[in-house]
Amino acid sequence: MGLANFRGLFEGEEFPRALSRTGLYVLVMLPFATVVPMALAIMLWKRPGRTSDIYRALLFLPVMLAPVANALSWRFVLDPLGGIVNVVTGGLGLGERDWLGDPSTALAAISLVTAARFVALNMLLYGAALAAIDRRCLDAARVDGATEWEITRRLVVPQLRGTTILLSFLCAVFAGQWTFTNIAVLTQGGPDNTTDNVYYRLYTYAFTYFDAGTGAAAALTIVVVLCALFGLSTLARRVAGTFGAPGRDRPTTRLAAALAAPLTALTRRRRAAL
Numbered sequence: 001m002g003l004a005n006f007r008g009l010f011e012g013e014e015f016p017r018a019l020s021r022t023g024l025y026v027l028v029m030l031p032f033a034t035v036v037p038m039a040l041a042i043m044l045w046k047r048p049g050r051t052s053d054i055y056r057a058l059l060f061l062p063v064m065l066a067p068v069a070n071a072l073s074w075r076f077v078l079d080p081l082g083g084i085v086n087v088v089t090g091g092l093g094l095g096e097r098d099w100l101g102d103p104s105t106a107l108a109a110i111s112l113v114t115a116a117r118f119v120a121l122n123m124l125l126y127g128a129a130l131a132a133i134d135r136r137c138l139d140a141a142r143v144d145g146a147t148e149w150e151i152t153r154r155l156v157v158p159q160l161r162g163t164t165i166l167l168s169f170l171c172a173v174f175a176g177q178w179t180f181t182n183i184a185v186l187t188q189g190g191p192d193n194t195t196d197n198v199y200y201r202l203y204t205y206a207f208t209y210f211d212a213g214t215g216a217a218a219a220l221t222i223v224v225v226l227c228a229l230f231g232l233s234t235l236a237r238r239v240a241g242t243f244g245a246p247g248r249d250r251p252t253t254r255l256a257a258a259l260a261a262p263l264t265a266l267t268r269r270r271r272a273a274l
Contacts (some may be wrong), residue, residue, distance in 0.1 A: 005217035015218060017193065018201040025111055025197060026175045032115035033122055033171035034164050040119070041126035042156060046148075059123055062116040067178075071185035074113045075100075078186075100186050103194045110187065110195050114179045122167050129163040130156070162237060169233035173226060198222055 009015050040059065044052040062070060077084050080098040090096045099109045133156065141151050180199040183189060189196040189204070202222065206215030 002213075005213040006221075009214055009217045009221070014193070014196070015198070015201055015221075018196045018198050021107070021195070022176045022197040022199075024107065025114075025179055026172050028108070028111040029115050029118055029175050030168060030171055033118040033167055033175075036115075037119050037122035037167075038126050038157070038160060038164065040123045041130055042152060044123075045127060045130040056124065056127070060120045063120045067181040068185060071113070071182045074182070075186055078109060101191055103191050106187055106191060106195045110179055110182050113182050113186075114175070117178055118171060118174075125167060126160065126163060129160055133159055165236050166233070169229055169236070172229050 044055060065073075078086075078099045080086060080096065080101065083099075085099065086096040097105065099105050137155060138151055141155060146154075176197045176199050179197055180203070183195050183197065183200045184203070187195045189200050198218065199222070202215055202218040205211045205218055
């Protein structure tokens with residue numbers, strides 16, 4: 001593997017385009033890896049019980065299913081001739097379309113299919129982080145007259161900062177890998193390479209074209225990018241003050257008091273105004 005392989009890799013249009021689309025996958029799925037699972041985890045955490053456990057189990061199903069079987073099931077759901085999605089959109093008067101065959105919707109469809117796994121897994125990870133929060137701080141805020149939205153925004157969400165940073169970088173790492181199976185089964189990179197990413201492009205170089213040199217250059221490029229992401233993740237967590245041993249996100253009394261101070265001051269100002 002020489003420099004000529006890297007030169008040929010980046011002089012062509014396919015790999016740089018696949019690299020940019022991999023970044024687009026990350027941007028599209030980032031809210032599904034952080035905001036959506038955080039909201040679901042907080043809602044289930046605030047209402048503990050058997051019903052919440054059932055909802056967690058149902059939401060975790062996309063992770064338990066085999067990736068290929070999951071992709072095949074979505075092929076029937078998104079089928080342009082009688083798929084469930086087209087039946088619903090047609091019944092609502094929105095029209096039918098080929099979701100996986102239309103260049104304007106194929107990437108969004110692949111992203112949403114893959115996002116279900118991020119939501120399922122990250123919801124449990126946020127739930128584990130929420131289990132470390134002392135509920136007495138929340139009870140004290142309620143006694144002071146704080147609303148549930150204020151408690152969530154000022155007490156709960158700030159204590160999930162380290163988990164959110166970690167899951168954001170994990171999304172950047174795994175978005176391309178988890179979309180690979182869906183691309184291979186549903187679109188094969190099409191239409192017009194609009195759903196291609198670097199992992200599928202690597203697979204194409206190595207096992208379709210049997211170009212070992214270009215495939216090795218693509219693999220090494222991916223490894224370098226992943227190492228850079230790991231370095232950025234480590235730096236971001238250190239800057240945020242959350243880098244260290246597992247359980248560092250567990251709130252201490254001092255941290256909880258510091259987070260609750262602005263909320264307590266706001267509540268006092270409200271009482272004074274009344």
